[in-house]
Amino acid sequence: MKIATWNVNSVKARLPRLLEWLKEASPDVALLQEIKVVDDGFPAMEIADLGYNIVTHGQKTYNGVAILSKHRLEDVSMGLPGNDGSDVQARYLEAFTGGVRVGCIYLPNGNPAPGEKYDYKLAWMDRLVAHARELLTWEENLVLGGDYNICPADEDVWSPAAFAGDALCLPQSRNRFRQLLNLGYTDAIRTFHQGPLYSYWDYQAGAWEKDHGLRIDHLLLSPQAADRLTAAGVDRAPRGREKPSDHTPVWCELDV
């Protein structure tokens, strides 16, 4: 089973790129972030024509997440638990499909830091850690994938010095990501690839051409899923195409 995550930066603007990638990569499950549409605006028919079932947790203009699956989507829940009612942003969607539970994550950016936005990011991460801890007790094949907006280590940043004070790299951000690993989750990409490897390149300043990237899109696996992990990688091709997203897909294969 191939599970991929991709921040598409507007599903409407990216529809041609998304359709061609679904055809060529043919993931069983695709976790999409920043769809930037309400549920009714999601281009469901074109995607369903490729054999996907769809569930969305949309929002007007900003954020929004979706799960596409060639298998039945069951036990769907929208929003990250632990919301006291103040969090109105559509950033989390979860479902069980094809023998695997998947969580689709669009973690807050958090810049500028310090500030309100960074406080929101850290509070959101605390809620994520709490939910991730709870999910492990279910002892399932589980993949928490998405745009974490965290560079876990300096090797995940093209210029650690330039990003030292950025919300994506600050110690408090990395600490909370490490808490997820310490719970027992496995970073699928780092199981197979060492050294610099990126999933995002800024639209500005020729970042893609210069390979000035960041690794911020991750697939974290429960021990049960990690035991079935056979491959993982970054699919760079979509970033090099016409009208690309600034992120590119990250994928893994589970033998389930």
Added chain:
DNA sequence: ATGCCTTGCGGAGCAAGA
């Protein structure tokens, strides 16, 4: 030192992204 680019919204020029 700052902006560089892309998107949505709405019909100009911001806000937000990372």
